Every structure is written in structure tokens, then in C-alpha cells.
Amino acid sequence: MSISRKVKKVLKKFPYDISFVVDEGIVLLEGEVNSHQEWVKIGLNIGDIKGVKGVVNEIRWKGMKEGKTRAERRENIASKNERKRLGKHEVVIIGGGIIGCSIARELSKFKVDVALVEKGPDVSLGQTRANNGMVHPGLAPSKGSLKRRLNVRGNEMYGELCEELDVPFKRVGSLILITSRTLKKYKRYLPLGLNTGFCKYILPWLVKKKADRNRLKGVEILRGDDIKKEVKGVTDDVISAVKIPSTGIVDPYELTIALYENAKKNGVDFYLDTEVVGFAKEDSMIRGVITDKGVLGAHHVVNAAGLYSDEIAELADTKEFTIHPRKGVELLFNKRIQDDVEHCLTELTLPSHPTSKGGGINPTVHGNIIWGPTAKEIESKKDTSVDKKDIDEIMERYSKVLPDFPRSEFIRYFAGVRAPSFTEDFIIRPAKEVQNLLHVAAIQSPGIASAPAIAEYSVEMLDKMGLKLERDESFDGSRRAMDRAAEMSDDELRSRIQEEQRWGNIVCTCEMVSEAEIIEAINRGAESFDAIKRRTRAGMGECQESYCLLRIADIMSKELDIPLKNVKKEWAESEFFDGTVRGEEG
Ligand SMILES: Cc1cc2nc3c(=O)[nH]c(=O)nc-3n(C[C@H](O)[C@H](O)[C@H](O)COP(=O)(O)OP(=O)(O)OC[C@H]3O[C@@H](n4cnc5c(N)ncnc54)[C@H](O)[C@@H]3O)c2cc1C
Structure with missing residues (x-):
């Protein structure tokens, strides 16, 4: 039976007037339903049909927030920035989550000029920030799925990767x-x-x-x-169990930061605090990635924008899937x-x-x-x-x-918030309508577990899309983690304090983090309280920041040479202190 006939059959189960178009396995749905749940249900039912490669769910639900789409809003910003030149790169990756950073590092093994654009002020601020950090073994994903293949391979790659990057696993x-x-x-x-x-x-x-x-x-x-x-x-209710020894655990943002640091060391340019708002295209090719800061010339573009990967596809005029947040x-x-x-x-x-x-x-x-x-x-x-x-x-x-x-x-x-598409598998393929755009999208769980294999696979795809890949013999895959007072023996810590007194000033007592570590995190690029927290674990313990917040803010103010009131939690305008702070001028 053709996909169109199967779609028709599925839609008959729902009491709505839904129209659809099928084009090369992509199903575009339009109409109106009573609720968001129905919108999800229809999307999933269509996505489940064998042979469907993507579902663009443009059905509206009652009560859905109307107004300009994000893509429309971004186009306004794009028109203001399309003339400012930022630079030219062979590959521009959109998204600094674990996937974008893994691809950036994998590409840095080759003689390729790579840039990564991330709208947040740091890497690892999307799904990568809030998850279990479980390196799944690859048992759950369904047979024949890309998820299963890349999960099993990714899990196998973890030990070596984390050793190279000095990340606990x-x-x-x-x-x-x-x-x-x-x-x-x-x-x-x-x-x-x-x-x-x-x-x-x-x-x-x-x-x-x-x-x-x-x-x-x-x-x-x-x-x-x-x-x-x-x-x-x-529980005494347990009857039997299956033990899988290969399952692992990792700190997902520590790994992402390590990938970022190592990719940077190997020549990748990172544009943080920079949002992609459009594309400059010639026929079916992207020539420039338009950001809110200006344009980056690009031969190849990778869409690793997580929850927003469908909107990036739309900005490139190649709607192929809808992300339904979970x-x-x-x-x-x-x-x-x-x-x-x-x-x-x-x-x-x-x-x-x-x-x-x-x-x-x-x-x-x-x-x-x-x-x-x-x-x-x-x-x-x-x-x-x-x-x-x-x-x-x-x-x-x-x-x-x-x-x-x-x-x-x-x-x-x-x-x-997870970023599934309605087909529920990872979408890693060249865009349908744009020759030099690679989607690495819909990377929901087990995205952390699969990340090293996704990076490897994405580079293979870019190779097939014509990117010239020549090994760079100067690639250095090693990275040193920050030293931690909490992991030192008494003797070790004593000798560090003799060299540098700030090792003795413990600013976070729950996680035992010293002033020296806060300064090291700042030297490694952390500019907000949360960025320091992700690098040092200060504030992550039992008291949840109540003891260390002020102490760290004070160190940040001195080291970054900014008034205390300008110390940010994370994003712009997330300052902790409103107005004048006691003891501070002006
Ligand atoms: C609750 C929860 C638990 C999970 N548990 C696990 C687990 O135990 N094991 C596992 O393997 N997986 C787990 N996952 C899944 C895993 O977290 C994701 O698969 C993975 O983090 C996806 O990474 P990503 O880089 O694709 O996306 P993200 O981390 O979301 O990164 C995308 C980045 O793109 C940026 N971006 C978006 N739009 C733009 C733009 N226009 N311009 C510039 N930048 C942009 C965003 O700011 C973001 O930083 C879990 C997910 C959730 C939500």
C-alpha cells in the first residue's frame, strides 16, 4: 500500500478534516483539532507508518498561541544583519549541545575550517544540561532504527573518549x-x-x-x-532481573565542555551568544549563515539545534519534520x-x-x-x-x-525538554531541498549515549556530501580536567596551598570547591555563575548555593573586573543583584 493510502487510513480514525501531502516520504499535515494531545497523537500515528521519513505537523489545535512564527520573527533580524561579515568557514555547525560539540571535535581531526554557532552564552545549555547522564547500552531502541545502531556504537566508544578528554565515566x-x-x-x-x-x-x-x-x-x-x-x-516484589554491564554514567555538561575545549584547542572557532536567524541562499545552496551578529560564509552547514532544529530547517526553506517537545x-x-x-x-x-x-x-x-x-x-x-x-x-x-x-x-x-520528531528516530541526513545542509536533528534520548557515534556518522555524511577530508596530523585529542580540592589528599591540598593560598579558601563547603578552582573556571572562559557551577560543581551540593553564591559572585566581580551588580546567573539580564549593592560605589 502506498504511503498516501496508509496516511488516509490513519486519518480516518480521527474525527477531523485533515488534509495532507506526501513528498518523498515527508508527510505535511494541515487542519485543526481540539487539543494539543490530539495534535501529538495524530503526528505519532502518521510517524509510525513504515516508509515515512518525516512528519511536518502544521495542524493547529484549539487555544494554540497564534502570532508570528519564530521563523518570521527571525527573518526581521536577519534582514538587519545580512550585510555584516563575520568570517568564512568550510563547515558551520549550528548548536553547542553535546551533538554540535561532538561533531566539532570530530571534524577538528581533519584539515577543515570549522565554526560552531551557539545562541547561549555557553555550550551545553539545551537538553544537554538537564538529563540523567546515562550511557544507555542500546537495548531499548527499536529494531532497524538509527537510534539503536548509533547507541550501541556510541556506548562502545565512551571509555576511550572520556579517557582522552579526562572526563569521569x-x-x-x-x-x-x-x-x-x-x-x-x-x-x-x-x-x-x-x-x-x-x-x-x-x-x-x-x-x-x-x-x-x-x-x-x-x-x-x-x-x-x-x-x-x-x-x-x-523490593521483595522482584522476581528476576537482567544485568547489563556495559551501561555507563557520565556528566553530560562536563563532557560537552571538554569536547568544546578540545575542539577549540584544535582550531574550531566558537561563536557563543550568537543566534542563527536566517540563511543567504543561491538556488538550493546555503552560501551564508545569518546570525544576529552578522553573516558567516559556509560551504557546508550542520543543523544540530536540538529543540529548534525544525525551525532551522524552516529558515532554510526545507521543512521536513516537526519537533514535539516532551x-x-x-x-x-x-x-x-x-x-x-x-x-x-x-x-x-x-x-x-x-x-x-x-x-x-x-x-x-x-x-x-x-x-x-x-x-x-x-x-x-x-x-x-x-x-x-x-x-x-x-x-x-x-x-x-x-x-x-x-x-x-x-x-x-x-x-x-526532549526533542523528538514524530518518527521518533534520530534524523541524520542531508536536507531534502538544500544540498549543503546536514540535519542532525531529533536527537532525543539516548542522545548522550550515542553522541560519539553520531559525530562519527555525521562526518561520514559530510564526506558523502562532498566535504574534502584530509587527516590533520597535528590534532591533539587530549585535554586536562581542572584539578579539584575535593579529590586531593590532605597532603596534596596542603602542598597546593603552600604554592597558592587560594586553594585554602573553600568557597563551596558542600562540594569543597576552592577559590583557586573558581578562578581556573573563569580563566577557561566561564563568565556567569552557572558556567562556573558547571565547571567546578560549586553550588550543586546540599545547600544548593545558599552558602557560596555571594562568595563566588564577589570573586567573579574582582576577576572579571565588573561591578557586583553586573554578575550574571547565566543569560543576559539575569543579574542577581538589582540596583546598588551595599559597599559598592555607584
Ligand atoms: C529529562 C531528560 C533526560 C535524558 N536522559 C538521557 C540519558 O540518560 N541518556 C541519554 O543518552 N540521553 C538522555 N537524554 C537526551 C539527551 O539529553 C539529548 O539527546 C541530547 O542532550 C541532545 O543534544 P543536542 O546537542 O542535540 O541538543 P541540545 O543540547 O538541546 O543543543 C542544541 C543547541 O542548539 C542551540 N540552538 C538552538 N537554536 C539555535 C539558533 N537558532 N542559533 C544558535 N544556536 C541554537 C541551543 O541553544 C542548544 O544549546 C535526556 C533528555 C532529557 C530531556
């Missing part, structure tokens, strides 16, 4: 727990004995079989006390209880969630424990709000897995 392994709740939805069809037998023997065997098919090594089935030995305090809320627990969770834990529930791996309990490389994320379709890409219901949902769900876990050690919540 631990293969803590994960356990998929099969409990008396796993088949809850089917329970009425299964007598109790059969349910237990199924969960004890058949299900773990099926999971292991899938893992073996995906080339995951060392996968084991555990039962009874063997699970209790691996997972402290695990929020995930997470809870973070104190490092004090780090010994309580050693591995990443997920409880298998069937049928599985159609669009999420279901979240879990994870340790982090810095010793905190994370519960989450949830998965909720939202209207706005900027919605990172958290309400009590989200927190209750997470607490209830994971308390069933670890009933005696000290939940009062919860120190903060946060939300991140």
Missing part, C-alpha cells in the same frame, strides 16, 4: 527488574502461578535474547538472592547516600511506554542519585516547570522499587 551496569507489577495490565488473563513463571523465566530470557541480538556483552539473568546482593534494599522531570538526592545505589535500575512494565524508555533510578558520577524522568508532551519548548504532581509521581513509582530509600535526602528537582 563509570560503567556501573544496569539492572532491568522484573517484578510482580511487570505484567499488571495482563494479570487478569494469567493465573498467579503462570504470571510468576513467566516473569521468572520467559521474560528475562526474552530481554537477554534482545540484548544478545544487539551485541551487548556479558548480559546475565539474576534471580532470588543474587538480585538482593546486587541491589541494596530492592518534558522530563527529575529528582536529585544528596551525595551522602551515594552508597545506596550502585547500578542504574529500571522496572520493566509491559506494555512498555510507546515513546519513553520509562525512566529509572541512576547513580551519577559525582555521587548523587537521580530518580526520573517523567515523560509528558508539552506545548512550549521552553516549559521547564515542575509541579507537585510530577514529584509525587516519581516518588510513588520508584519507592516501589526501593521501599526503604531515604527519600528525605531529596535536594532538588529539575526538568529537561
Whole structure:
């Protein structure tokens, strides 16, 4: 059956007058529906059709915010900036998340002149900032998907990459727990004995079989006390478990900052605080990337703009997919209880969630424990709000897995927004209508886990698109992490203090961060409080900034030579102090 006939068949299930066009596997939908949920549902149903490469969902929903699209607003800015020249590069990458920075570093291995443009004042401010940092093994993504292939390969590449970049990475392994709740939805069809037998023997065997098919090594089935030995305090409801040793954990922004520093060292130009607002085109080729600061000449352009990759495609006149933002809320627990969770834990529930791996309990490389994320379709890409219901949902769900876990050690919540397309796979391909634009889009989870392989694959794509790639023998892949007082022995710290007194001034007592580290972060380019926080961990501990904020702001004011009132949290106009600060002139 042709894609058009299948689309027609799917749309018949909905009580709306939706029109559509299919062009080379891209489905464009138009019409009006009652709610945002219906908009998502129709998009996902169409995206699920075999052969569909992208869904451009232009259906409107009742109550949808009208007004100029972002692309229209950007065009105004573009017209003002199209004459200012910033420079010319062979490749311009749009987006400084883990994906853009990974591609930048991968390209810096070759004799190619590369620039990366990021609208934020630092790298790692999009999805890359707020996630679990789990290096998934590659079990969950569906058969035949790009996600599965790049996740498995990415996971394999992690050890070497993190060693080169001096970034902490631990293969803590994960356990998929099969409990008396796993088949809850089917329970009425299964007598109790059969349910237990199924969960004890058949299900773990099926999971292991899938893992073996995906080339995951060392996968084991555990039962009874063997699970209790691996997972402290695990629920008595657990029947069996599948252990996957290759699952890892990483600090996603630490890795992204390391990729950025190393790419910069190898010659990549970074334009931070610079937003792409349009393109200068000749026929089907981009000749210039127009930003709010001026134009960058480009032979090839990479669209790694995360949640906004659909809008970048639109700006280049090649609408091929729509991103539907999906929020995930997470809870973070104190490092004090780090010994309580050693591995990443997920409880298998069937049928599985159609669009999420279901979240879990994870340790982090810095010793905190994370519960989450949830998965909720939202209207706005900027919605990172958290309400009590989200927190209750997470607490209830994971308390069933670890009933005696000290939940009062919860120190903060946060939300991140995923960037899926309606086909739910990664979109890494040359743009349909623009010959020199490569989309590296819809990189939702497992985007962190897949990042090294996505970079490798993207460079292969650029090669096929005609980019000349010659190895640069002067490439230096190494990078040194910042020294940390918290990781030094007493003797080491004492001798550092003798050399430099500021090692002895501990400004963040929860994470034990010294003034010397704050200054090192500033020397490495941090210009805001949050940029320092991401590089040093100051403010990330139990008191959540209440002790160190003023101390760090004071150091920043002196080192950056700016008045205290100009010290920013992150973005422009995010100053902490309003008006004159006591003790400061003017
Ligand atoms: C709650 C949550 C949990 C997750 N957990 C995991 C996990 O455990 N493991 C895992 O593998 N993955 C996980 N993910 C997915 C992972 O975070 C993403 O796949 C990954 O961060 C995507 O990176 P990116 O570089 O594509 O996007 P982003 O990090 O969003 O980067 C895109 C960048 O583009 C910039 N940009 C956008 N528009 C423009 C413009 N016009 N001009 C210039 N710059 C622009 C943005 O400012 C942004 O910095 C999770 C995601 C969420 C939300």
C-alpha cells in the first residue's frame, strides 16, 4: 500500500478534516483539532507508518498561541544583519549541545575550517544540561532504527573518549527488574502461578535474547538472592532481573565542555551568544549563515539545534519534520547516600511506554542519585516547570522499587525538554531541498549515549556530501580536567596551598570547591555563575548555593573586573543583584 493510502487510513480514525501531502516520504499535515494531545497523537500515528521519513505537523489545535512564527520573527533580524561579515568557514555547525560539540571535535581531526554557532552564552545549555547522564547500552531502541545502531556504537566508544578528554565515566551496569507489577495490565488473563513463571523465566530470557541480538556483552539473568546482593534494599516484589554491564554514567555538561575545549584547542572557532536567524541562499545552496551578529560564509552547514532544529530547517526553506517537545522531570538526592545505589535500575512494565524508555533510578558520577524522568508532551519548548504532581509521581513509582530509600535526602528537582520528531528516530541526513545542509536533528534520548557515534556518522555524511577530508596530523585529542580540592589528599591540598593560598579558601563547603578552582573556571572562559557551577560543581551540593553564591559572585566581580551588580546567573539580564549593592560605589 502506498504511503498516501496508509496516511488516509490513519486519518480516518480521527474525527477531523485533515488534509495532507506526501513528498518523498515527508508527510505535511494541515487542519485543526481540539487539543494539543490530539495534535501529538495524530503526528505519532502518521510517524509510525513504515516508509515515512518525516512528519511536518502544521495542524493547529484549539487555544494554540497564534502570532508570528519564530521563523518570521527571525527573518526581521536577519534582514538587519545580512550585510555584516563575520568570517568564512568550510563547515558551520549550528548548536553547542553535546551533538554540535561532538561533531566539532570530530571534524577538528581533519584539515577543515570549522565554526560552531551557539545562541547561549555557553555550550551545553539545551537538553544537554538537564538529563540523567546515562550511557544507555542500546537495548531499548527499536529494531532497524538509527537510534539503536548509533547507541550501541556510541556506548562502545565512551571509555576511550572520556579517557582522552579526562572526563569521569563509570560503567556501573544496569539492572532491568522484573517484578510482580511487570505484567499488571495482563494479570487478569494469567493465573498467579503462570504470571510468576513467566516473569521468572520467559521474560528475562526474552530481554537477554534482545540484548544478545544487539551485541551487548556479558548480559546475565539474576534471580532470588543474587538480585538482593546486587541491589541494596530492592523490593521483595522482584522476581528476576537482567544485568547489563556495559551501561555507563557520565556528566553530560562536563563532557560537552571538554569536547568544546578540545575542539577549540584544535582550531574550531566558537561563536557563543550568537543566534542563527536566517540563511543567504543561491538556488538550493546555503552560501551564508545569518546570525544576529552578522553573516558567516559556509560551504557546508550542520543543523544540530536540538529543540529548534525544525525551525532551522524552516529558515532554510526545507521543512521536513516537526519537533514535539516532551518534558522530563527529575529528582536529585544528596551525595551522602551515594552508597545506596550502585547500578542504574529500571522496572520493566509491559506494555512498555510507546515513546519513553520509562525512566529509572541512576547513580551519577559525582555521587548523587537521580530518580526520573517523567515523560509528558508539552506545548512550549521552553516549559521547564515542575509541579507537585510530577514529584509525587516519581516518588510513588520508584519507592516501589526501593521501599526503604531515604527519600528525605531529596535536594532538588529539575526538568529537561526532549526533542523528538514524530518518527521518533534520530534524523541524520542531508536536507531534502538544500544540498549543503546536514540535519542532525531529533536527537532525543539516548542522545548522550550515542553522541560519539553520531559525530562519527555525521562526518561520514559530510564526506558523502562532498566535504574534502584530509587527516590533520597535528590534532591533539587530549585535554586536562581542572584539578579539584575535593579529590586531593590532605597532603596534596596542603602542598597546593603552600604554592597558592587560594586553594585554602573553600568557597563551596558542600562540594569543597576552592577559590583557586573558581578562578581556573573563569580563566577557561566561564563568565556567569552557572558556567562556573558547571565547571567546578560549586553550588550543586546540599545547600544548593545558599552558602557560596555571594562568595563566588564577589570573586567573579574582582576577576572579571565588573561591578557586583553586573554578575550574571547565566543569560543576559539575569543579574542577581538589582540596583546598588551595599559597599559598592555607584
Ligand atoms: C529529562 C531528560 C533526560 C535524558 N536522559 C538521557 C540519558 O540518560 N541518556 C541519554 O543518552 N540521553 C538522555 N537524554 C537526551 C539527551 O539529553 C539529548 O539527546 C541530547 O542532550 C541532545 O543534544 P543536542 O546537542 O542535540 O541538543 P541540545 O543540547 O538541546 O543543543 C542544541 C543547541 O542548539 C542551540 N540552538 C538552538 N537554536 C539555535 C539558533 N537558532 N542559533 C544558535 N544556536 C541554537 C541551543 O541553544 C542548544 O544549546 C535526556 C533528555 C532529557 C530531556
